[in-house]
Amino acid sequence: MASRAKATIFDIAREAGVSKSTVSLVLQGSGLIRPETAVKVRKAIEDVGYVYNRGAANLRKAHSNVIGMVINDLTNPFFAELAVGMERVFQSAGIVPFIANTAENPVRQEEVLKSLMEQGVAGLIVSPARGTTPGAFRRLEMAGVPVVFAMRRLPESRIPVIAPDNHRGAYLAAAHLIGKGHRRLAFFGGTSDLVVYQERLGGFREACETLGIATRDVLVIEGETSRKGGIACLETALAMAEPPTSALCFNDAVAFGVMLALRKRRLEPGPDFAVVGFDDVVEAEHYMPALTSVAVDTAGLGERAAHVMLKMIQSRTTRAEDHIGAVNLVVRESCGPDRRTRNRPAGTGGAA
Amino acid sequence: MASRAKATIFDIAREAGVSKSTVSLVLQGSGLIRPETAVKVRKAIEDVGYVYNRGAANLRKAHSNVIGMVINDLTNPFFAELAVGMERVFQSAGIVPFIANTAENPVRQEEVLKSLMEQGVAGLIVSPARGTTPGAFRRLEMAGVPVVFAMRRLPESRIPVIAPDNHRGAYLAAAHLIGKGHRRLAFFGGTSDLVVYQERLGGFREACETLGIATRDVLVIEGETSRKGGIACLETALAMAEPPTSALCFNDAVAFGVMLALRKRRLEPGPDFAVVGFDDVVEAEHYMPALTSVAVDTAGLGERAAHVMLKMIQSRTTRAEDHIGAVNLVVRESCGPDRRTRNRPAGTGGAA
DNA sequence: GCCTATAAATGGAACGTTCCAATAAATCAA
DNA sequence: TTGATTTATTGGAACGTTCCATTTATAGGC
Numbered sequence: 001m002a003s004r005a006k007a008t009i010f011d012i013a014r015e016a017g018v019s020k021s022t023v024s025l026v027l028q029g030s031g032l033i034r035p036e037t038a039v040k041v042r043k044a045i046e047d048v049g050y051v052y053n054r055g056a057a058n059l060r061k062a063h064s065n066v067i068g069m070v071i072n073d074l075t076n077p078f079f080a081e082l083a084v085g086m087e088r089v090f091q092s093a094g095i096v097p098f099i100a101n102t103a104e105n106p107v108r109q110e111e112v113l114k115s116l117m118e119q120g121v122a123g124l125i126v127s128p129a130r131g132t133t134p135g136a137f138r139r140l141e142m143a144g145v146p147v148v149f150a151m152r153r154l155p156e157s158r159i160p161v162i163a164p165d166n167h168r169g170a171y172l173a174a175a176h177l178i179g180k181g182h183r184r185l186a187f188f189g190g191t192s193d194l195v196v197y198q199e200r201l202g203g204f205r206e207a208c209e210t211l212g213i214a215t216r217d218v219l220v221i222e223g224e225t226s227r228k229g230g231i232a233c234l235e236t237a238l239a240m241a242e243p244p245t246s247a248l249c250f251n252d253a254v255a256f257g258v259m260l261a262l263r264k265r266r267l268e269p270g271p272d273f274a275v276v277g278f279d280d281v282v283e284a285e286h287y288m289p290a291l292t293s294v295a296v297d298t299a300g301l302g303e304r305a306a307h308v309m310l311k312m313i314q315s316r317t318t319r320a321e322d323h324i325g326a327v328n329l330v331v332r333e334s335c336g337p338d339r340r341t342r343n344r345p346a347g348t349g350g351a352a
Numbered sequence: 353m354a355s356r357a358k359a360t361i362f363d364i365a366r367e368a369g370v371s372k373s374t375v376s377l378v379l380q381g382s383g384l385i386r387p388e389t390a391v392k393v394r395k396a397i398e399d400v401g402y403v404y405n406r407g408a409a410n411l412r413k414a415h416s417n418v419i420g421m422v423i424n425d426l427t428n429p430f431f432a433e434l435a436v437g438m439e440r441v442f443q444s445a446g447i448v449p450f451i452a453n454t455a456e457n458p459v460r461q462e463e464v465l466k467s468l469m470e471q472g473v474a475g476l477i478v479s480p481a482r483g484t485t486p487g488a489f490r491r492l493e494m495a496g497v498p499v500v501f502a503m504r505r506l507p508e509s510r511i512p513v514i515a516p517d518n519h520r521g522a523y524l525a526a527a528h529l530i531g532k533g534h535r536r537l538a539f540f541g542g543t544s545d546l547v548v549y550q551e552r553l554g555g556f557r558e559a560c561e562t563l564g565i566a567t568r569d570v571l572v573i574e575g576e577t578s579r580k581g582g583i584a585c586l587e588t589a590l591a592m593a594e595p596p597t598s599a600l601c602f603n604d605a606v607a608f609g610v611m612l613a614l615r616k617r618r619l620e621p622g623p624d625f626a627v628v629g630f631d632d633v634v635e636a637e638h639y640m641p642a643l644t645s646v647a648v649d650t651a652g653l654g655e656r657a658a659h660v661m662l663k664m665i666q667s668r669t670t671r672a673e674d675h676i677g678a679v680n681l682v683v684r685e686s687c688g689p690d691r692r693t694r695n696r697p698a699g700t701g702g703a704a
Numbered sequence: 705g706c707c708t709a710t711a712a713a714t715g716g717a718a719c720g721t722t723c724c725a726a727t728a729a730a731t732c733a734a
Numbered sequence: 735t736t737g738a739t740t741t742a743t744t745g746g747a748a749c750g751t752t753c754c755a756t757t758t759a760t761a762g763g764c
Binding site: 006008009010020021024025027028052053054055056057058059060061 | 749750751752753
């Protein structure tokens with residue numbers, strides 16, 4: 001039962017009565033070998049229980065066919081979905097991507113990147129951790145390893161980015177709220193160290209300005225991008241003198257938190273306080289009430305990123321064009337009816 | 353900008369004016385080299401932008417320090433949580449695990465396992481895909497690679513398993529429902545090809561028998577282990593002549609689906625129909641109503657699995673003891689008040 | 705039969721490390 | 735000084751593949 005030393009191509013060469021070179025050719029599916037010989041070799045491979053040593057092969061080939069996906073938070077279904085989208089296209093290209101999680105920790109990310117480089121990855125798709133320093137990808141660039149950013153970008157970097165049109169999405173969402181009659185809007189969650197945050201907040205602000213909301217009526221509260229963060233945002237917002245009546249949330253997790261906190265105060269998300277999410281994760285549809293959210297086609301962007309990566313590897317380049325994915329607002333129930341048809345105030349005690 | 357050929361230890365040896373062997377020793381942190389020499393070498397490494405070639409090293413060492421985690425469904429937060437628990441302990445052991453997703457597809461799993469073996473993994477933690485054939489892990493065993501199953505097990509296999517006490521968890525849940533006065537119980541979701549299913553269903557059945565529920569009053573409906581599956585289960589259950597008044601669900605996703613379906617029929621989860629989940633994912637607490645569920649300490653089991661793996665690698669064995677994790681029922685709101693204090697039947701059109 | 709062309713298979717060098725045995729340098733005991 | 739001991743450093747072989755240049759076998763043309 002205890003397997004002796006690992007079998008090599010020499011062992012199977014002996015078994016099949018051919019040379020190691022022949023075995024190598026069979027392994028690579030070369031058309032140069034006679035079919036009967038190939039059969040013989042393949043049988044020997046099976047008999048001996050040989051397993052190919054890709055490390056040894058890469059030593060010679062310097063082209064490793066492993067692709068890494070570095071994800072900032074695997075427990076966020078949004079990123080899990082992204083990963084799955086990428087996997088789909090890699091699978092049909094016959095390659096198995098390895099996923100690594102950085103848990104939103106730049107130090108961990110550094111380790112992960114180092115490890116992947118040492119492993120000799122052919123390319124990397126990365127959703128960078130919050131607080132990634134500008135130099136974090138220098139070594140990758142020096143080594144000429146193709147990298148693409150997915151969903152997030154770094155402030156100044158020449159690495160291609162695949163991301164949704166955050167500005168537009170936020171604009172649409174804000175316009176929706178304003179169209180429903182809201183005049184005091186908030187932007188909940190996220191922190192300004194994320195470029196995505198700047199983009200979304202930018203779109204939000206532009207909509208407010210364009211559509212005639214006074215600056216003093218737009219409230220911005222930073223916070224964790226989680227349910228917990230959403231709860232906190234709502235609490236501080238409602239504690240203000242003139243609380244907002246609606247909010248665009250940095251992402252769906254924050255929005256879920258906001259709705260939770262509303263419920264806890266016996267306020268009905270929608271009629272009492274309108275909330276819009278961002279990303280449109282699968283749960284959004286199933287929530288009570290169903291969450292209105294900006295859909296970004298996560299899996300589609302993942303697929304796109306994978307395709308770009310494949311093309312970069314194939315053409316041995318480290319450059320590619322950015323790709324900004326279309327977004328659209330999925331209107332469900334979390335914004336309630338038009339505000340102007342009624343007048344119950346949101347907030348702790350304000351009046352309409 | 354275009355990096356020339358990759359630097360090797362020879363390059364940095366030349367740069368530092370030492371031999372390749374010295375460089376190798378420095379790389380391994382050997383205490384044999386004079387500190388000043390080590391400093392010199394490390395500087396050269398930095399200057400040249402050297403990246404360690406682990407493939408080449410493994411060729412010599414035959415001990416690769418990469419550990420693979422093969423997960424059947426990364427989009428299920430339950431498994432994502434498991435993965436994160438494992439990562440935590442590997443991280444503190446200084447090793448970077450690679451995650452691969454099989455998407456519950458045995459064929460895909462086969463590819464993934466093959467790829468990981470070729471990569472020369474030191475060990476594998478696997479949550480096997482549904483429908484995995486008994487022979488799927490034969491090659492791993494032949495190669496003497498340590499493997500641990502997490503959460504799921506295969507019908508007959510000598511591979512060690514880390515999993516929660518499914519039988520007991522289901523027993524507790526069923527007992528809870530019966531204690532609340534329910535007399536017609538259902539078990540929703542899952543399929544019998546999963547050992548976990550057998551275990552949970554077994555615990556459920558045992559509780560029913562022991563606590564005096566007639567066999568004809570326990571209903572078992574197989575189904576997808578997803579929200580969708582839960583919806584379907586509830587529909588068929590309520591279509592029966594004498595529908596159950598409560599259900600234990602195979603997992604939380606099914607439970608969420610059941611609650612959704614209840615809402616759609618204007619029935620209140622809890623008062624109108626009691627539902628219990630299994631796994632206690634984070635969302636359970638945040639649902640409306642909050643889901644009563646069997647907590648299995650997912651992350652803890654992940655950590656445990658990782659520790660076992662580490663120990664197996666260290667002691668070069670392929671055997672280890674199974675570990676069955678404690679479970680406990682977390683009672684929240686989805687089972688409503690005691691049933692005997694009221695008497696509205698659940699069902700398609702019952703009235704109060 | 706001989707020469708050439710094609711097809712199939714092969715040996716050797718290389719890839720970038722590690723590890724062992726060996727060397728060189730420094731220190732010490734006498 | 736000499737030999738023994740310790741401390742630092744080094745060259746060479748090996749790991750399991752690929753690829754190139756050859757060799758050997760097979761067939762074809764005359």
